[in-house]
Amino acid sequence: MQLVVARIGRAHGIKGEVTVEVRTDEPELRLAPGAVLATDPAGVGPLTIETGRVHSGRLLLRFEGVRDRTGAEALRNTLLIAEVDPEEVPEDPDEFYDHQLMDLDVVTTDGTEVGRITEISHLPSQDLFIVERPDGSEVMIPFVEEIVTEIDLEEQRAVIAPPPGLIDDRAEIASAREAEAASEDQA
Secondary structure, three states: OEEEEEEEEEEEOOOOEEEEEEOOOOHHHHOOOOOEEEEEOHHHOOEEEEEEEEEOOEEEEEEOOOOOHHHHHOOOOOEEEEEOOOOOOOOOOOOOOHHHHOOOEEEEOOOOEEEEEEEEEEOOOOEEEEEEOOOOOEEEEEOOOOOEEEEEOOOOEEEEOOOOOOOOHHHHHHHHHHHHHHHHHHO
């Protein structure tokens, strides 16, 4: 099983270091010196991490064979991919690997079917579940504790408590109309 652990950013300095956007909760394990990572696009790799350090709150890596800024800049936007044992699970019970969440059924707290997780998008501020509804449309669900109340891997489902308008645009429009009507009645 493969797991995207980082995306290479811009070159840092002139000696081949790059900034990386970390996409793993275990960077000390997955992005340690000596780690050999597959890449996307595949033609760039595999890459072996030679050194790593934190500078101004950002992780900097240098790869074997990359000695200058030009070589580092050529790696920009490359995804770094680690091989993970499918049976491996994170130590923290509230953390999940993408492969554990893919294809989970999504239901609301009252049991209403929403759809199935088809993709997980990792954004800087939060992760999003891309959920395919039964009618084929998609909805994005922020993977935050306030909305995703339970992940039940045994039952293969994610339980959500969506705020108004998250999974049904009509609900947001209706609540706005009700609020407008109430303010007119009071006037």
